[in-house]
Amino acid sequence: MISATATARSGRKAARSTGGTVDHGAWFLVLPALIPILVLSVGPLLYGISLAFTDAQAGRTEPTEWVGTLNFQDLLHDTLFWESFRIGLLWAVGVTVPQFLLALGLALLLDQRLRLRWLARALAIVPWAMPEVVVGIMWRLVYNPDAGILNETLRDLGLGSGQDWLTGLATALPAVIVVGIWAGMPQTTVALLAGLQNTPHELHEAAALDGAGAWRRFRTVTWPAIRPVALAVTALNFIWNFNAFALVYVLTSGGPGGRTRLPMLFAYEQAFRYGQFGYAAAMGCVMVALISVMLAFYLVGRLKGGEDA
Amino acid sequence: MTALRTGRAGRAGQYAALLGYLVLLAFPFLWLISTAFKPPRELGSLHPTWIPVNPTLANFRQAFDEQPLLQAAGNSLIAALAAALIAVVIATPMAYTMARRRGRLTTAATGWVVVSQAFPFVLVIIPLFLVLKNLQLINTLSGLIMVYVVWSLPFALWMLVGYVRAVPGELEEAAAVDGASRLRTLVSVTAPLLAPGIVATALFAFITAWNEFFFALVLLKTPEKQTLPVVLTHFLGAEGVADLGPLAAAAFLATIPSLVIFAIIQKRITGGMLAGAVKS
Numbered sequence: 001m002i003s004a005t006a007t008a009r010s011g012r013k014a015a016r017s018t019g020g021t022v023d024h025g026a027w028f029l030v031l032p033a034l035i036p037i038l039v040l041s042v043g044p045l046l047y048g049i050s051l052a053f054t055d056a057q058a059g060r061t062e063p064t065e066w067v068g069t070l071n072f073q074d075l076l077h078d079t080l081f082w083e084s085f086r087i088g089l090l091w092a093v094g095v096t097v098p099q100f101l102l103a104l105g106l107a108l109l110l111d112q113r114l115r116l117r118w119l120a121r122a123l124a125i126v127p128w129a130m131p132e133v134v135v136g137i138m139w140r141l142v143y144n145p146d147a148g149i150l151n152e153t154l155r156d157l158g159l160g161s162g163q164d165w166l167t168g169l170a171t172a173l174p175a176v177i178v179v180g181i182w183a184g185m186p187q188t189t190v191a192l193l194a195g196l197q198n199t200p201h202e203l204h205e206a207a208a209l210d211g212a213g214a215w216r217r218f219r220t221v222t223w224p225a226i227r228p229v230a231l232a233v234t235a236l237n238f239i240w241n242f243n244a245f246a247l248v249y250v251l252t253s254g255g256p257g258g259r260t261r262l263p264m265l266f267a268y269e270q271a272f273r274y275g276q277f278g279y280a281a282a283m284g285c286v287m288v289a290l291i292s293v294m295l296a297f298y299l300v301g302r303l304k305g306g307e308d309a
Numbered sequence: 310m311t312a313l314r315t316g317r318a319g320r321a322g323q324y325a326a327l328l329g330y331l332v333l334l335a336f337p338f339l340w341l342i343s344t345a346f347k348p349p350r351e352l353g354s355l356h357p358t359w360i361p362v363n364p365t366l367a368n369f370r371q372a373f374d375e376q377p378l379l380q381a382a383g384n385s386l387i388a389a390l391a392a393a394l395i396a397v398v399i400a401t402p403m404a405y406t407m408a409r410r411r412g413r414l415t416t417a418a419t420g421w422v423v424v425s426q427a428f429p430f431v432l433v434i435i436p437l438f439l440v441l442k443n444l445q446l447i448n449t450l451s452g453l454i455m456v457y458v459v460w461s462l463p464f465a466l467w468m469l470v471g472y473v474r475a476v477p478g479e480l481e482e483a484a485a486v487d488g489a490s491r492l493r494t495l496v497s498v499t500a501p502l503l504a505p506g507i508v509a510t511a512l513f514a515f516i517t518a519w520n521e522f523f524f525a526l527v528l529l530k531t532p533e534k535q536t537l538p539v540v541l542t543h544f545l546g547a548e549g550v551a552d553l554g555p556l557a558a559a560a561f562l563a564t565i566p567s568l569v570i571f572a573i574i575q576k577r578i579t580g581g582m583l584a585g586a587v588k589s
Contacts, residue, residue: 029402030414033462036399040437040459041425047436056439109327120327122572123334129571130338130564131520133538137545137560138341147357147553149340155356182337214319236426243429246522250542267431272527277435284432292427 051281058275071282081283083258084266085290090173091262092242095180100234102181103188108222110189111196128186136250139179140166166252172259176251183247184240188233195229196222231302235295242291263287344557345369352553368554369562372544375555378562380533381540388450388525388536389518392457396465397511399458401503404469405495409478422463434527441528448530456524461514468513472506473499509574516567537563 052071056064075081106124110117127135142150143165151162165175203221212220245264248254254261254269263283271280339359344352346364351357372378407415437456438447446452476499484494522538529535532543541563544556 026406026410026414029406030418032399033403033466034418036455036459037421037462040440040455041433041462042421044433044436044440045428047440048432051435105326106330109323109330112323114323114327116324116327116331120331120334122575123331125571125575126334126338126568129516129567131522131538131541131567133520133522133541134341134560134564135337137541137556138337140545141344141553141557142337142340144553146355147344147352149336149357149359152357182333185334239427245430246538249522249526250545264429264431267429268523268527271431271435272438277439280431281435284429284435287429288427288432 048281049285051278052285053282054278056277056281058272058277060275064278067278071279072286074279075282075286080258081263081266084261084263085287087173087259087261088242088263088287091177091180091244091248091260092238094174094177095184095241096234096237099181099184099188099237100230103185104192104230106185106189107192107196108218110193124186124189126186127183128190130183132183132246133250135179135183136247139182140251143175167256169256169259172252172256176248176260179247179251180241180244184237188237191229191233192226195226199225231299235299238295238298239291242287341557341561344553345561347554349554368558371552372555372559372562375552376540376543376559377532378537378540378559381535381537382563384450384534385519385536385538388453388457389515391450391454392461392518393511393515395454395458396461396514397469397507400462400465400469400510401507404466405473405499407466408470408473418466422466425463430523434524438527447528448534450534453525453528453536456528457518457521460521460524461517464517465510465514468510469506472503472510475506476502512570512574516570519567 053066053068054064055067055070106120110121110124130138142148145151145162145164148162150165154160154162163171165171199222203225204217207217207221243264244262245268248260248262248265249268252260254265267280267283267287270276270283343359343361345368346366347357347361348363348365348367351362403418407418441447441452441455444452446455480498480502481494484498485491489497520538521536525536525539526542529539532540541556541559544552544559546552
């Protein structure tokens with residue numbers, strides 16, 4: 001059996017090196033997915049980038065013209081956009097960091113042999129499975145100034161009469177961030193838990209025998225093992241959070257007074273409320289560019305940080 | 310932080326923390342259910358209770374009266390089913406190729422899977438909107454399905470590549486040695502082993518499409534075409550003044566399919582994500 005496999009393997013290698021028919025087979029297998037990807041993903045992406053250099057608008061009869069970098073120059077002076085960008089960064093960092101810490105705590109707990117672990121595992125998935133729109137609606141009910149459970153609990157505890165969280169100028173962004181943290185915790189927890197379960201158990205035992213406390217064991221054994229996963233997860237979460245739309249659209253629609261107007265909401269309004277396709281596309285380009293640069297710095301810094309980071 | 314030498318106090322702390330997480334995760338959903346069964350008088354009360362005093366189904370009836378929920382659910386079902394089936398049918402052969410051979414194409418496809426996660430939807434949706442408009446596919450489910458297929462491909466490929474790698478190549482080689490043709494090997498050796506993974510991927514693509522909001526909001530204009538998440542936002546009203554009872558009832562109903570499917574595939578998804586992440 002073993003020798004048969006070996007011959008088969010060498011036979012296959014020979015077939016591969018002669019190429020020809022095998023490659024036709026590969027193309028045949030790949031094309032059904034490749035065509036939609038090229039036509040509906042790569043193509044539109046390039047088209048979108050090129051739109052940023054035009055004056056494309058919705059429902060206009062004259063042909064679209066090239067305007068060079070005019071959109072980008074306008075964007076540079078658009079204080080509303082930069083305010084929205086700043087809110088987007090606050091939101092993305094404000095969601096990603098606590099989300100990671102809370103998810104790490106939950107993953108560490110779920111990695112233990114605790115009772116009720118099954119229940120926590122099942123519940124931890126709920127926010128992930130729900131439609132984002134429903135998550136938004138649900139939290140609107142929680143935050144509702146009169147019929148909401150949050151204010152009622154505060155009143156019961158004698159902590160004031162509560163407030164209108166989502167329409168208050170000061171409370172809207174923090175309130176929305178809390179929902180963002182809640183909604184994104186499951187994916188992060190699952191990824192970290194997977195990383196934890198790949199940690200060699202013997203190392204823990206050895207460290208424990210050497211008298212290392214829980215914190216030292218976490219620092220020296222657990223963290224180095226899950227660091228790559230943690231890095232990838234925070235980077236991805238940051239991107240996803242920065243591009244978030246549905247949650248905040250349902251919770252506040254960007255209000256009050258633009259306090260929660262994330263860049264995606266801003267771009268959506270420009271494109272589909274005011275029909276400024278070219279301008280909105282330019283916004284998309286600027287968002288991608290700036291986020292890529294920030295992430296590059298983050299990842300390079302972390303990777304260089306080496307063992308003790 | 311393993312269970313090796315955790316003292317009694319440590320254990321108690323862990324249970325307290327776990328309880329905290331349970332409450333944090335569960336309470337908004339419980340509140341949604343509670344609100345869905347409350348009569349208007351309790352919803353207007355300044356001292357809402359966790360358990361409805363006089364539970365009622367009136368909110369559900371009113372929800373169906375106010376918005377075309379059944380039609381919206383039908384639209385969602387068609388879009389999600391079609392998108393999931395098409396995505397899996399075209400992604401499986403490609404994932405198989407990506408898993409079994411290395412080359413420029415595999416590298417490029419993997420690169421696309423990663424990069425496509427980073428692009429803001431707005432940069433993709435404007436050109437897609439214009440393209441679909443030229444094809445007269447705005448405000449049609451077919452247009453939406455096309456977008457969903459492409460949108461779910463990166464994750465479907467990612468999961469499927471992991472599942473294909475989990476099928477040992479030696480099995481296929483053994484079949485080849487026994488004289489089975491390539492097609493025969495794929496059909497009778499690989500496919501059965503891959504089937505659970507394919508089903509899990511399809512179900513995941515289904516949920517993603519069922520839950521999706523942004524593309525549906527942009528592409529579907531008239532209420533009779535819209536999917537469930539878009540129709541749900543109509544309950545919110547123009548000024549954000551919402552009729553809480555029907556809103557909660559409809560939102561609760563819209564969640565049930567996702568929760569049921571997710572419960573079924575929960576383990577497989579975690580497994581698939583892991584498998585996709587492991588490079589052989």
